[in-house]
Amino acid sequence: MQPPFPPARFDLEEPLGQRRIVVAMSGGVDSSVVAALAARTGAEVIGVTLQLYDHGAAVGRTGSCCAGQDIRDARAVADRIGIAHYVFDYESAFRDSVIADFADEYMAGRTPIPCVKCNMGVKFTDLFQIARDLGADCLATGHYVQRVMGPQGAQLHRAADPARDQSYFLFATTQAQLDYLRFPLGGMPKPQVREIAAELGLSVALKPDSQDICFVPDGDYAKVVRKLRPDADEGGEIVHVDGRLLGRHKGLIHYTVGQRKGLEIGGQAEPLYVVRLDAEARRVVVGPKAALAVSGARLTDINWLGGDFTGPLTAKVRSMAKPVPARLEGDRLIFDAAEYGVAPGQAAVLYAGDRVLGGGWIASTEPALAEAA
Known part of the structure; x- marks a missing residue:
């Protein structure tokens, strides 16, 4: 049986x-x-x-x-x-x-x-x-996502299990691919x-899940970058958003927007976070948490799966973040309320409820505070 x-x-x-x-x-x-x-x-x-x-x-x-x-x-x-x-x-x-x-x-x-x-x-x-x-x-x-047939064809939806949902990583799936794929x-x-x-007696029944970045087995992504780009550890200045020089860093690859730990600039009156990375000047710009607030972001390479959808939507700007109310005007994603830790290079994935409408790559952000600009 x-x-x-x-x-x-x-x-x-x-x-x-x-x-x-x-x-x-x-x-x-x-x-x-x-x-x-x-x-x-x-x-x-x-x-x-x-x-x-x-x-x-x-x-x-x-x-x-x-x-x-x-x-x-x-x-x-x-x-x-x-x-x-x-x-x-x-x-x-x-x-x-x-x-x-x-x-x-x-x-x-x-x-x-x-x-x-x-x-x-x-x-x-x-x-x-x-x-x-x-x-x-x-x-x-x-993949833990759902393919649901709608009035205009196949739609991409979140997985039934929120803890396993992988829809954020599949926003770039095209309609032609979605028509052919099954999950x-x-x-x-x-x-x-x-x-x-x-x-079923499968030998992999208890096998651990794969990690997020499969080609970085020990979690040291800087080592991977350093191997391909020998100048990755070239240092530079750590500067406050108000222009003050606070110290020096050991290479941009060790920092991401929103990072607080590992800045090695003690003695400050308040906690400081990485606000942005200036690759051309090799400069790490830091500031208080309020300086992380952004009102919007410009997206590139937008993939749209929403058809003629025109209703309210939410946007997810990090894989572990909760979707927040926003609107899309051309290539500009505008948040209803200030959003924090939005990093260029990450994706902004757009949803209508559980349905994935599409998304794009965050090319730049719009600071919510003038002093962070």
């Missing part, structure tokens, strides 16, 4: 026995369960893994994805559930489009989000084409996914 698993939403035309599903398998529990649920539909299922790092450097690494042990885990799961599995070498493309961009953004005084760039590039562009070339009817992934785990909590993996 088969265990009572929840129905897997692949939204394919019947009969499923004549359909082909490609599953992006990273070697983790989420994508492994997606592959297992896809196989249970009766469709032909093909697992695809993109190798993104050097095999030797990644062997035994925990908290990563798409390398070394992760590839072996994906293959073991594919063997267990009886599906084909292919590995494609995308190490060079990942290095050029994600890791190099990560270093360049830090050197430019911005705070990058490599997970979005990865989804925009190798995962939802190159992998998308691989699935097409394999004749698949859809590409399924283990079967979007309506499930993570414990249920692990239960399914355990009941």
